[in-house]
Amino acid sequence: MSEMPVVINEISAAYKELSPQMQRAAMVVLDDPRAVAVHSMRVMAARAGVSPPTMLRLATRVGFPNYEAFRDVFRRGVSTGTYGDRADNLRRRTGHDGVPGLIARTAEAAIHGIDGFTEAVFSHEVGRVAELAAAAETTYVVASGASFGQAVSFHYVCRLAMPGIELANNMGIRAIDGLATAGPKDLVLAISTSPYAAQTVEAAQFAHRRGVPVASVTDRRSSPIALIAEAAICIDTSSPHYYPSMITLNASLEILSAAIAVKLGPPGVKAISDYEVALRESGYYWQDPNDR
Structure with missing residues (x-):
């Protein structure tokens, strides 16, 4: 190679x-x-x-x-490349073309990555993962590191339409522990991009060995969590930043959450409406006292 x-x-x-x-x-x-x-x-x-x-x-x-x-x-x-090498390259390049150049290059990379969402294979895999999640008794989301923050947001948004979604490595437990009761009627959604988090890969492989369907959001078809997946959403995380871009990852998860809600149909719409009513009745949202 x-x-x-x-x-x-x-x-x-x-x-x-x-x-x-x-x-x-x-x-x-x-x-x-x-x-x-x-x-x-x-x-x-x-x-x-x-x-x-x-x-x-x-x-x-x-x-x-x-x-x-x-x-x-x-x-x-x-x-x-190591984060240090990429950070040094970022420093040198920004020293040459300044912050405006950094902003332009970051925006250009993000636009290119999101432009890849229009490809037929991306649409097909999003639809397939959404179908698997909508049909599963429980969807377990697994992510680590920076991807974990994206997974938390995805889990929160999806939970409005699909109560049967769990963050496998929530509350400080290992992802594998969170998957101990997962079975063939469930789904494990593994989220990781290069360099792949060992905890996420191992949890996905653990589920796969136990006959639990696996889907993934990752950066290439050859990634360890794509190779064992029933469906894999692949995104471009290239960026001038020293860390892989979170922009395309966040955008792809936003699209996936919407696709899942669509696949759930009227029950999903009702679940979202009921959740919103409960939040408003509990006083979750701030209101200006003058508007009450």
């Missing part, structure tokens, strides 16, 4: 032998390798001022069967 520095060196070594158009394509890759991970072939071609097929020819020139295989190397390179 090729690594990003190896591919960059191969492009550099071949540069003088490339046609003028391919040299322009090569230069945009060499100038900003991380952009390859974030942007599509079409966007990179526009940056280089060449046609998309020229980017494809560059990829095949250095030994890749297609552009996606070429791009995957850069995705891995970006996601597997």
Whole structure:
């Protein structure tokens, strides 16, 4: 398996032998390798001022069967760098183009990631996970680290429509402990992106071995929680930040919670309405005394 520095060196070594158009394509890759991970072939071609097929020819020139295989190397390179390395790169890059540049690059990466939601495979997997969750007796959500915060929000929102949803590793218990009573009629929804949290992976594998259906929200089909999943929602977490982007993860979970509510139909709508009434009657929401 090729690594990003190896591919960059191969492009550099071949540069003088490339046609003028391919040299322009090569230069945009060499100038900003991380952009390859974030942007599509079409966007990179526009940056280089060449046609998309020229980017494809560059990829095949250095030994890749297609552009996606070429791009995957850069995705891995970006996601597997240490947080310290990425933080140092962030510091250097921001020192060059300032906070406005940082904001622009972050927004650009987020827009690109969310643009991937329009792909047919994303829609299919969201629909499939929603179907599994709506049909399950109990849906157990498993996440760790930064993803845990996203999972807590997702669990809270989903609980309005689907009372049978549990946060497996809530209240400080291990995720595996929370799945001890899960069975074939339940669902485990594992949430993790590279670098994958061991607790989440192990809990998903534990459930899978016991015959509990597993679904996942992750960053690639080859992730350990996607390989054992009945359905896997894959998102692009590329970002100039030193940590994988939480923007696309949060957005995908928001979409999934809405899709689950739709799949639940009228009972889900009634559950949401009843929950809201209970909150209002309990005084949960603040009211201006002048409006009472």
